[in-house]
Amino acid sequence: MNISNLGSNSSRSGISESQKNVKTFILPEKCFERYAACTWRRGNKFSIYPRSQKTSSSPSNIDNKILDVRQEVLLFIPILRKLVNESNGTYLSLQKAAEAAKTSDNHVEFLKLSRQYRSIIRVCIEGLQEAASKETNGIEKNSLLSYITIFYSIECIWHLCEILYIDNIPGDIVLPYLLEWVRFHFPCHEQTAAQLLEACERGSEDHPEYWDTVVGMVVQGRVDVARALLKLHSLTDSNEFKLLDNSLRSMPVYSVYGGISTGEFTVSWKHWQAECRSKLGSRVLASQPKLELIMKLIIGDYSAFESIREKYTSWFDLLGGWVMFTAPWSRRHALGAAAAACAGMRPAAGRTPLDAMARALMDGDLHQVIHEIQQISDNGWFATHLTDILYHCGKLEIMDKHQTNVTSRLRDSLILEYGCLLMEHPSLWPVGLSYLASCPPEGLRRAELVLERIPVQTEAKAMRVVAEAKKYGLLGVVQSVCTCMGARHLSSGRVGSALAWAVRARNSALCARAADSALRAYCASGVLPAVDFLLTAGSAMLLCDTLLFLGKYCDFHRMYKNREFKKAAKLLVSLLTSKIAPDYFWETLLLDTLPLLESDEPVFSSDDTFEIMLCLELKPLSLTQEKADLLRLALTRNLARTSLSDVDSGGE
Incomplete structure (x- = not known):
């Protein structure tokens, strides 16, 4: 089920969604001259073959060529199989946790499993980076770098989704978690700041990246680091620097556990910003444009943020600082406006898929989020696992155009599609089977159909x-x-x-x-x-x-x-008289009696001997005349021995 078909109105243009997604394949030259036909094969593969035409114009000689066309499956690359296998274990643990959550709150376990997913992605990225560093082939290296970009985006969006929809944030004050997300995924001048602080030398402003680093620390909300860097400036003892340092030091920081309400903090915050505006308006910092810029940033001046936008690769770098210096008490529902403001500072270049996913997440439009992540060329890994965990956390509600809840159908369809994809791989099929089995009853029906066709x-x-x-x-x-x-x-x-x-x-x-x-x-x-x-x-x-x-x-x-001859003899007689022995086996059974008939002590009783005689007469053609006569002689001798032993035992 494609998310683009859920909850959408009729097409606004004359081109349907399916027509927009049409792919064109260029066949190799001289592969088929005329009359090519196509048929679907197992899984995501189809074959193109020459079709004979009984017309006078058809070619006299048609090459028996078959061209197989299949989708390139990213997850089947050897370096990514570890991701598939390890995430499968986490997925199965999540299903057990979801089952337990029906009787009790299992939020902590869901958060733990979400972090496990992110840790698996990070390990995958590290493996790809290591492989790319060792690769000498240019084409292969570029492929690995593109995979790194894909999974970096996946981990980035998953982390943001975890903050906004999976974790229970105290008081719903999202700023500390948002700053952590920005620092982790968009580190800005962090290495330079560490080097400058480690050197701890006055006059560090001579470093070409000094001011960019200070501003970067402020924008990331790392005020203490920015203050420490400012103390390395040769004019740190001047009034201008002391004024800014005092403003940064006195900045109120909200904490849910701080003992004050949001209203009280808001009053304190606005009072602090009013003081900063007053200092800025007094033109005390006019002689130090960099300090004036920092003061404008901490009062949330839009033009100041816009002026430094070009120094960063994306608007994400500014997001944490913008929220921190405009509305640090913001809750999750307010992030959409903050994201729109920061995205508006973006240069004229088009939006990236990461932009679209992040904007949709902050706007709370999970419908659009899932639609966007389905476009990532990771063969559905991300869409399947993120949708599944959001579904179990109770944060996902997708409506179709008739306002019918199709959340469970969407989740099941993604899992079934992903499971069927893995079933195509010669060694990952057991993993795919576990996904199909987790979506009964349709999953088990699909599993049965696919499993029967595994080579x-x-x-x-x-x-x-x-x-x-x-x-x-x-x-x-x-x-x-x-x-x-x-x-x-x-x-x-x-x-x-x-x-x-x-x-x-x-x-x-x-x-x-x-x-x-x-x-x-x-x-x-x-x-x-x-x-x-x-x-x-x-x-x-x-x-x-x-x-x-x-x-x-x-x-x-x-x-x-x-040498359990008596038991063997008894069993042999029962086989002869059971009437289940095949006709061709009678000779073998009858001849098997000979060694026992010739034993030192009789093992067949007189009744057994008569049964064997009867079988011999009923199947006269089973033995040759010579073998039959030999068997009759042995039977007669055994009968005589058993008769004498019966007489002796009777006389006694």
């Missing part, structure tokens, strides 16, 4: 798919993947693996085919496949008669090997 080339990949499907209760996917793997192994002659996958799939038909192949393989080679699996399969043997027979026959071999 499974290896046994390990199949096991991973099955494990993830079981985690989210997608039993249909489990059965489908296991059945496909079982059929693949069976067609390749790997009977043991086919049996294991067939049992995992709980597919009785495939189990029967695999068990039948195992029995035929034993008849041909005399080696029983997958013995370890068959001995531990347990109740899975009940899936079909053929598998049950195979499992019992495997038990017979185990007993015989362990």
Whole structure:
């Protein structure tokens, strides 16, 4: 769901939104001469191929070329996969916190998770900066620098959003947090100020950036630093400097915990500014234009701020100082006007996306904020995670043109789109699956459809798919993947693996085919496949008669090997009389009785012997005449031995 379609009125121009966003692809030369066609493929890929035309003008020879076109996915770059994986952990923690918040206030946890997101972004930026510093290829280096710009903007806007909508600011007085935001993201002359203060030399005004640094500290609200720098001036003991220093020192600073009300502070503040205006009007500072400029700044003179605007890369640098020296008691709802005033000082160049997002945030227009962040080329990472946390904090309310609340639909659509995108990657698909599973019921339906289409080339990949499907209760996917793997192994002659996958799939038909192949393989080679699996399969043997027979026959071999001849003989007779043995296996079963019939002590009773004789007569074609005669002789001898032992036991 695109945010541009929510809450918007009919198009004001003749060009629709979709027409504005049309992309044009230039195909390679001589790729297709004529009659090209296009079809969508899996995920964000489509293919262009030559289409045959049965006309006299169609080319006689058409090259069988297929051109795949796919969207470049920024998140699939190896250096950014850490961002995807780590943010996924925070996202899942947020869902748990949101569930707990239904019964109790969980604001502190939401703020903690928001800061985790920002910390992940900062680590990502540091990784990109390190990679860019080592990169020698110009094109690759430029790409990395553009990624740094993208994620710097993301972290900057996230921090501002955290201040305005996620954190509970005491008294709703936003100035201290706004100053912190400006200092952190738009450091102005900070390094120069540190160097000058460290040197601590009188006459520091000779430094070419001295005055710009002093003014920068004032604009950033760092009054103490500005005073310390002014004391390094060679004329610091003059009346003009003392006058300004006294004004800066006496500036009232509002604190929620200061014990005075907002009204009392406002009176004190206006009294202080009146004194500053009086000093400025007396022309005492006329001989020191720089000090006069600073005095104009601290009384909130718009022209003074406008005069220094060109020294800064953006209006954000001035925002904290403007609020501080015009209305330090401002609350969040008043920031829109302050942002408009500072943005109005901007030179003629066009607005950047960062400008638009910050203005929308300060105006409280989250609808526009989400629309703007959807335009960032980060493949939806930012829009998905910011929308999700705002939704759970209860600060997001998006209305469509019919004034219907579509907040949850918007949040779900972004998460589903992001999850489906990650499902396209060969190693990030489990991460994408966790996003889809967090938006039931549609997310699970999408997960089932996408998961079934993941290419499974290896046994390990199949096991991973099955494990993830079981985690989210997608039993249909489990059965489908296991059945496909079982059929693949069976067609390749790997009977043991086919049996294991067939049992995992709980597919009785495939189990029967695999068990039948195992029995035929034993008849041909005399080696029983997958013995370890068959001995531990347990109740899975009940899936079909053929598998049950195979499992019992495997038990017979185990007993015989362990010299448990009487148990083995009893099991063998039950297999002969069970009527589930395949016809081609009768010869094997009957011949298996021979070693037991020839044992030193009789292991078949007279009743067992008669059962075997009956089976032999019922299946006369199962053995050759020579083998049948040999078996009959062994049966007769065993019958004689059992009869004599019965007589002896009766005589006793």
